[in-house]
Amino acid sequence: MSIVVFAEQRGGTLRKITYEVVSEGKRLAAAAGDSLKVLLAGSDVAGLAEELKKFGADEIAVANDAALADYTTDAYAAVLAAYIQQENPGLVLLGHSAIGKDLAPRVAARLDAGLVSDCIDVKFADGDYAFVHPIYAGKAIATYKVNSAVKMATLRPNVFPVEENAGAGSVVDFSTEIPAPRTKVLEVKQQGGDRPELTEADIICSGGRGLGNPDGFQLIEQLADILGAAVGSSRAAVDAGWRDHQFQVGQTGKVVSPNLYIACGISGAIQHLAGMGSSKCIIGINKDPEANIFNVADYGIEGDLYKVVPALIEKLKEVKG
Amino acid sequence: MKIVTCIKQTFDTEAKITIENGKVSDQGVNLIVNPYDEFAVEESIRLKEKNGGEVVVVSVGNDKTQEALRYCLAMGADRAVLIQDPALENGDNHSAAVALAKLLADMEYDLIFCGKEAVDDGAAQVPSRLAEKLDLPQANVITSFELGDGQATVTREIDGGTETLEVQLPAVFSAQKGLNEVRYPSLPGIMKAKRKELKVVSLADLGLSAEDVAPKAELVQAELPPPRKAGRVLKGEVEEVVAELVKLLQEEAKVI
Amino acid sequence: MDFSYTDEERMMLQMTRDFAEKTVKPLAAEVDKNHMYPRQTVAKMAELGLMGVTVPPEYEGAGMSNVCYSIAIEELSRHCAATGVIVSVNNSLACEPVKLFGNEEQKKKYLADMASGRKLGCLGLTEPNAGSDAANLATTAVLDGNEWVINGRKIFITNGNEADYCILIAQTDKSKGHRGICAFIVDLDNPGFQVGTLEDKLGIRGTSTAELVFEDCRIPRENLLGELGKGFRIALTTLDGGRIGIASQALGIARAAIEDATAYAKERVQFGKPIANLQAIQWMLADLTTEYEAARLLTHRAAYLKDQGQPYAKEAAMAKLMASEVAMKATTKGIQILGGYGYTTDYPMERYFRDAKITEIYEGTSEIMRLVIASNILK
Numbered sequence: 001m002s003i004v005v006f007a008e009q010r011g012g013t014l015r016k017i018t019y020e021v022v023s024e025g026k027r028l029a030a031a032a033g034d035s036l037k038v039l040l041a042g043s044d045v046a047g048l049a050e051e052l053k054k055f056g057a058d059e060i061a062v063a064n065d066a067a068l069a070d071y072t073t074d075a076y077a078a079v080l081a082a083y084i085q086q087e088n089p090g091l092v093l094l095g096h097s098a099i100g101k102d103l104a105p106r107v108a109a110r111l112d113a114g115l116v117s118d119c120i121d122v123k124f125a126d127g128d129y130a131f132v133h134p135i136y137a138g139k140a141i142a143t144y145k146v147n148s149a150v151k152m153a154t155l156r157p158n159v160f161p162v163e164e165n166a167g168a169g170s171v172v173d174f175s176t177e178i179p180a181p182r183t184k185v186l187e188v189k190q191q192g193g194d195r196p197e198l199t200e201a202d203i204i205c206s207g208g209r210g211l212g213n214p215d216g217f218q219l220i221e222q223l224a225d226i227l228g229a230a231v232g233s234s235r236a237a238v239d240a241g242w243r244d245h246q247f248q249v250g251q252t253g254k255v256v257s258p259n260l261y262i263a264c265g266i267s268g269a270i271q272h273l274a275g276m277g278s279s280k281c282i283i284g285i286n287k288d289p290e291a292n293i294f295n296v297a298d299y300g301i302e303g304d305l306y307k308v309v310p311a312l313i314e315k316l317k318e319v320k321g
Numbered sequence: 322m323k324i325v326t327c328i329k330q331t332f333d334t335e336a337k338i339t340i341e342n343g344k345v346s347d348q349g350v351n352l353i354v355n356p357y358d359e360f361a362v363e364e365s366i367r368l369k370e371k372n373g374g375e376v377v378v379v380s381v382g383n384d385k386t387q388e389a390l391r392y393c394l395a396m397g398a399d400r401a402v403l404i405q406d407p408a409l410e411n412g413d414n415h416s417a418a419v420a421l422a423k424l425l426a427d428m429e430y431d432l433i434f435c436g437k438e439a440v441d442d443g444a445a446q447v448p449s450r451l452a453e454k455l456d457l458p459q460a461n462v463i464t465s466f467e468l469g470d471g472q473a474t475v476t477r478e479i480d481g482g483t484e485t486l487e488v489q490l491p492a493v494f495s496a497q498k499g500l501n502e503v504r505y506p507s508l509p510g511i512m513k514a515k516r517k518e519l520k521v522v523s524l525a526d527l528g529l530s531a532e533d534v535a536p537k538a539e540l541v542q543a544e545l546p547p548p549r550k551a552g553r554v555l556k557g558e559v560e561e562v563v564a565e566l567v568k569l570l571q572e573e574a575k576v577i
Numbered sequence: 578m579d580f581s582y583t584d585e586e587r588m589m590l591q592m593t594r595d596f597a598e599k600t601v602k603p604l605a606a607e608v609d610k611n612h613m614y615p616r617q618t619v620a621k622m623a624e625l626g627l628m629g630v631t632v633p634p635e636y637e638g639a640g641m642s643n644v645c646y647s648i649a650i651e652e653l654s655r656h657c658a659a660t661g662v663i664v665s666v667n668n669s670l671a672c673e674p675v676k677l678f679g680n681e682e683q684k685k686k687y688l689a690d691m692a693s694g695r696k697l698g699c700l701g702l703t704e705p706n707a708g709s710d711a712a713n714l715a716t717t718a719v720l721d722g723n724e725w726v727i728n729g730r731k732i733f734i735t736n737g738n739e740a741d742y743c744i745l746i747a748q749t750d751k752s753k754g755h756r757g758i759c760a761f762i763v764d765l766d767n768p769g770f771q772v773g774t775l776e777d778k779l780g781i782r783g784t785s786t787a788e789l790v791f792e793d794c795r796i797p798r799e800n801l802l803g804e805l806g807k808g809f810r811i812a813l814t815t816l817d818g819g820r821i822g823i824a825s826q827a828l829g830i831a832r833a834a835i836e837d838a839t840a841y842a843k844e845r846v847q848f849g850k851p852i853a854n855l856q857a858i859q860w861m862l863a864d865l866t867t868e869y870e871a872a873r874l875l876t877h878r879a880a881y882l883k884d885q886g887q888p889y890a891k892e893a894a895m896a897k898l899m900a901s902e903v904a905m906k907a908t909t910k911g912i913q914i915l916g917g918y919g920y921t922t923d924y925p926m927e928r929y930f931r932d933a934k935i936t937e938i939y940e941g942t943s944e945i946m947r948l949v950i951a952s953n954i955l956k
């Protein structure tokens with residue numbers, strides 16, 4: 001049997017999540033003794049196959065079609081479903097990204113396949129997969145089994161380590177009939193400039209109501225600049241209009257799991273923790289010794305962020321040269 | 322204009338989660354309309370208020386779910402349908418989508434609204450699965466909606482930005498926070514809700530068997546996450562503390 | 578006996594709890610600190626129908642039960658007792674007497690205006706020499722042609738500074754004692770009326786407590802509310818119903834204190850463990866919760882009896898007596914549990930404490946409640 005991974009690209013560049021999912025696909029293929037097949041879909045994306053070879057897939061299928069230039073559910077679902085039907089894999093993996101979240105359930109429904117979304121772990125034992133997915137915003141961890149012939153899962157970004165592997169096999173073409181999409185992309189707006197995307201960032205600096213005013217985010221941005229970090233925020237800062245909602249971390253915002261999360265002037269409400277509790281290392285900077293953030297932070301600094309953060313920026317400048 | 326809005330009843334987001342026999346217990350938990358579904362209901366009602374027509378709220382659930390549906394009726398939806406069946410009690414997203422699709426197949430609609438995901442299982446599957454089963458286009462995670470002639474223009478969140486889409490109608494839309502500001506049900510709304518129709522249908526009524534909705538993904542067990550240990554709070558002069566922190570980040574946590 | 582909520586009670590609870598959390602709570606500290614009348618909140622509450630909860634829909638009210646009304650006042654007062662009483666006064670003290678005693682024209686105009694929230698109402702009863710002894714009024718109304726001419730001063734009138742209409746209790750014939758007392762509906766947009774002193778006070782600082790000054794204030798003859806000479810009865814009946822509102826306000830304050838103290842006790846660590854582990858603290862919380870629940874049952878029962886059209890004056894007095902004393906106790910113990918932090922303005926506990934006190938005083942002091950209860954059981 002095989003494992004199929006959907007390689008996500010947007011605008012002709014592979015997303016970081018793709019490397020993560022392919023890496024995990026390779027590990028699972030090794031454990032299950034399956035082959036790993038990667039489907040790359042897009043327009044003018046043949047060049048990206050080279051890039052993907054580093055991860056040791058047995059086969060990279062490229063669906064290159066002008067009709068795939070923009071991501072549309074109709075077109076991409078047709079390609080992925082046709083490829084799955086051709087390969088008849090035991091497992092299909094996608095990223096739990098905007099595209100993966102849109103595409104995976106659509107294809108799962110077409111194939112009547114079981115799908116476990118937003119997995120933080122996939123285990124293979126006794127000939128079956130177990131899918132681990134946080135529920136109730138991370139307040140519980142659930143393990144699922146899937147009983148359909150094709151099992152599908154989306155993987156949470158930033159959780160699965162990227163690993164290169166030798167032994168990549170062939171690059172083949174894949175084509176299928178692509179229906180005219182019933183949605184048309186009129187405009188795509190990317191935001192945040194050079195900063196990494198929140199869900200992909202290794203480091204996130206976040207600000208909350210404790211900043212006191214919208215200008216406070218300039219300080220957070222300076223800190224982020226030095227660390228090459230993304231900038232997040234609590235809901236209180238979003239509700240106050242200091243920050244756009246797409247930068248909100250938490251239960252009703254983004255779920256992130258960077259290596260380092262720096263919370264400045266954020267109290268650590270349960271709904272905020274739901275979005276960043278799985279970060280590998282958390283720093284809390286807060287002037288209230290009782291702030292809940294200190295109950296989860298690996299390192300806390302009790303003090304005024306307007307004193308601590310500038311000092312931290314200076315120190316980082318020093319060590320980073 | 323006929324609008325169908327799918328809602329789910331979920332735990333209050335502040336609910337404390339307890340596990341009993343490998344499953345999440347619902348003892349003493351306050352139940353609410355899934356917050357994202359409220360945006361869907363609000364958008365539906367606004368569209369009806371502007372263009373006339375009817376909003377039907379539908380849900381897969383149990384006896385308690387009637388409360389959630391009544392709440393939507395109090396907000397201003399016109400009638401409600403609850404799909405309730407023992408065979409759906411351990412259902413997954415596939416089960417719910419199959420049941421909803423069968424119900425909707427016999428209804429008239431121009432638009433279908435859902436929330437972008439339920440805050441309990443956070444799966445975000447039902448809107449897309451439903452769209453597929455009904456062979457309709459979909460637009461997920463929308464933050465704006467504008468009705469056109471036979472189509473709608475929406476903005477949806479994508480990774481790192483937004484996308485503007487033109488979608489042929491009828492279609493399935495899933496609502497994200499920011500789409501609108503959700504109203505509270507007014508007191509007269511609450512009074513009127515009592516008299517609005519709330520129909521309960523079983524799988525048999527829909528012409529489905531338990532097998533048709535058998536889950537594809539089954540929960541083996543749920544457990545509480547290991548508690549995150551509180552770390553160290555560094556105290557002292559700002560310069561010293563910051564120096565210590567940077568050292569720890571480099572040498573102990575190895576994250577910079 | 579059925580202790581479960583009806584659909585409408587549950588929705589009322591859910592809606593008002595949500596509204597109070599999101600809209601009332603964020604302003605509560607400022608409302609208190611700056612003596613700020615929460616005008617925008619009142620406008621929003623009007624849109625939701627909260628200004629005329631039990632008024633029938635034909636007069637633009639919501640037509641809901643008194644139990645629903647009690648739930649709403651408790652939830653609003655959970656976060657801001659001032660907001661709670663503004664609503665309670667409009668509902669119980671201004672709408673209710675017009676609903677019960679007004680004629681069709683009065684209901685169509687004044688009741689609909691107040692129930693919809695287009696206009697705000699108040700009750701003018703208390704005077705410098707007529708407090709608990711409310712019949713000892715000095716304000717007079719004299720018929721002159723087709724107009725009543727009013728002269729006198731009312732004090733301590735909640736909503737007095739913002740109100741558009743006043744249900745005024747005045748003397749038309751001193752010689753007849755309380756049978757010479759009448760009720761009137763006064764449109765305060767009148768050259769013979771002005772707002773006098775505004776009290777500075779311990780709690781519920783977001784509400785105005787105003788002196789109302791009437792000097793040759795002429796109002797139309799048809800603005801007599803109810804029958805001639807029945808004004809005192811109208812006032813007492815109005816206060817009976819109002820006590821359900823104040824009891825509910827007190828419940829909201831008590832619950833605020835209990836919930837905040839419970840949360841704090843679980844987090845505050847002394848001697849190496851949360852103070853919630855100490856029996857001394859546990860017993861306080863257990864007692865308070867028990868008393869709060871008891872007061873809530875009394876209050877809901879009084880509201881239920883009123884809904885059933887049965888006598889409820891004694892029950893309303895018992896509810897107000899108990900709920901207000903529970904509020905006072907819960908906020909006192911609440912500060913105790915928070916220790917020094919409870920005494921500072923960093924926590925809302927001291928505000929709850931200051932707000933609680935008034936519930937033992939207005940719409941009849943605790944002593945007067947005991948009088949009412951005693952006279953009911955001894956009669």
Ligand SMILES: Cc1cc2nc3c(=O)[nH]c(=O)nc-3n(C[C@H](O)[C@H](O)[C@H](O)COP(=O)(O)OP(=O)(O)OC[C@H]3O[C@@H](n4cnc5c(N)ncnc54)[C@H](O)[C@@H]3O)c2cc1C
Binds near residue numbers: 235252
């Ligand atoms: C259904 C629901 C969903 C929600 N979803 C989310 C979500 O997705 N994300 C989210 O974040 N929240 C969410 N919330 C809101 C959440 O409950 C909190 O209200 C919010 O996280 C608080 O934001 P905050 O920490 O910035 O503000 P606060 O709680 O007000 O904390 C501010 C902190 O800053 C500190 N501070 C102040 N000044 C300084 C200074 N000069 N230096 C250092 N520290 C200072 C204070 O001590 C305080 O701890 C949700 C709530 C609900 C009910």
Ligand SMILES: Cc1cc2nc3c(=O)[nH]c(=O)nc-3n(C[C@H](O)[C@H](O)[C@H](O)COP(=O)(O)OP(=O)(O)OC[C@H]3O[C@@H](n4cnc5c(N)ncnc54)[C@H](O)[C@@H]3O)c2cc1C
Binds near residue numbers: 703938
């Ligand atoms: C903030 C606030 C808002 C108010 N809002 C309004 C309003 O909107 N409309 C309105 O008309 N009034 C209002 N009042 C007035 C309020 O109802 C009276 O203050 C209350 O009825 C008590 O009257 P008093 O202050 O004159 O006290 P008094 O009657 O002088 O009482 C003083 C003390 O003597 C006790 N006492 C008096 N008589 C007896 C007795 N027979 N037996 C035993 N003990 C007795 C009392 O219980 C009290 O302890 C308000 C008052 C305040 C402070």
